[in-house]
Amino acid sequence: MRYTLRQLEVFLAIAQAGNLTRAASELNMSQSAASSALKDLETQFDVLLFDRVGKRLQLSDRGKQLRPAAERLMGMADDLEQSLLNNADAGPLNIGATLSIGNYLAVQMVAEYMSLHPDAPITLDVENTEHIAERVLNFELDVGMIEGEFQHPHLDIKPWRSDELTVFCSPDHELANSGKVTDQQLMAASWILRESGSGTRQAFNRAMRGLLPEMNIALELQHTEAIKRAVQENLGVGCLSLMTLEDEFQSGRLVRIRTPERDLHRRLYLILHKQKYQSAGIQAWMDLCQKWSS
The missing domain is CATH 3.40.190.10 (Periplasmic binding protein-like II)
Structure with a gap:
């Protein structure tokens, strides 16, 4: 295999952060090590994954095409790592919710999820519908819980419950x-x-x-x-x-x-990126959402 999971991890971290220094910090790497990993990946396959715009790195057209596959592969790797470490039935999970859902419904759901999966880290971010959808599209959130109707070709939008x-x-x-x-x-x-x-x-x-x-x-x-x-x-x-x-x-x-x-x-909705790997954590959260659907 001509690439490593670490190289893909660096690629995805830069894609999300848009900045090499911030991505390296999030991965607890030196900036030079992160830069080297990205350069090695691009050189091995003679591909340009980012366009350099000043100090910011923006995904190139080829980088945008490859990102969903890299996200899925890293999702599967994370699931495998959790199983090897402690046989956890759910790995890390990042949830986003709009204000009404986040403040008056999702917190209770997170508490129940933590009781069911005490070894599985979970975060909850609360923002408005447009910001939640944008972060799901950018692979920053695993699942979004929104109040507004939203359409995008890359999003799987599931009717959830009445409000x-x-x-x-x-x-x-x-x-x-x-x-x-x-x-x-x-x-x-x-x-x-x-x-x-x-x-x-x-x-x-x-x-x-x-x-x-x-x-x-x-x-x-x-x-x-x-x-x-x-x-x-x-x-x-x-x-x-x-x-x-x-x-x-x-x-x-x-x-x-x-x-x-x-x-x-109105209806409340669950949104997921169509090309995101459905990890054990995501599946466990979706099961919980079904329980809370009425």
Whole structure:
């Protein structure tokens, strides 16, 4: 065999970091050793894997073609290493989740996964839908859990479970005692919403189609808790996933507003890179997701 797993590991680390120094640091190698490994790999096969753009290394067209195969091979090697080390049934796992899922659902799932696989390291990153999808595409995350609809030819997008958004306000807001509100009342309200690019905002925009040009978007915030706090201060009306608001509704800190003229139901999705090796860890996580699908 004319290449080594270490050479492939260096190639993938540079592809992800876009920088030789950072990749070497992540692999606990010297910069010269990492550079030598990459140079040897390129020389042995007379191939240019990266284009040098200033201090940044960007995958060449050939590098982009080879990366998925290298990712799969390293995934299989990691699985074998785990089996040789301790017979673990699941290896390292990197999960990404959007804010509502990450803060109110995924943490519980991670806890259960850790109890089932105590020797398997797992990380959870929480970002909006666009960032999670981008990181899955870049092989930085094994599985993404997203709220928004997303399409990409390299992603396997699996419907997971149902969810529902709900409109809410402060107990002191003029709509608090309305029970049900009309489209006219929705257009007259001031809104505090998630930012563009989030799955929650995408679902809100879809549900309010036809009303959006007339709606007053007073604030756009990136965090669910910030939106809830702003609505509690009676700065406007909000719309978030029902699972993020249960405590506030029970305590009376916030009031749910019914919107019978608007469908606020949506689906949550799991996303994986189509060309990523399905490791034992990924399979174990997908099994857990099936258990949490309702």
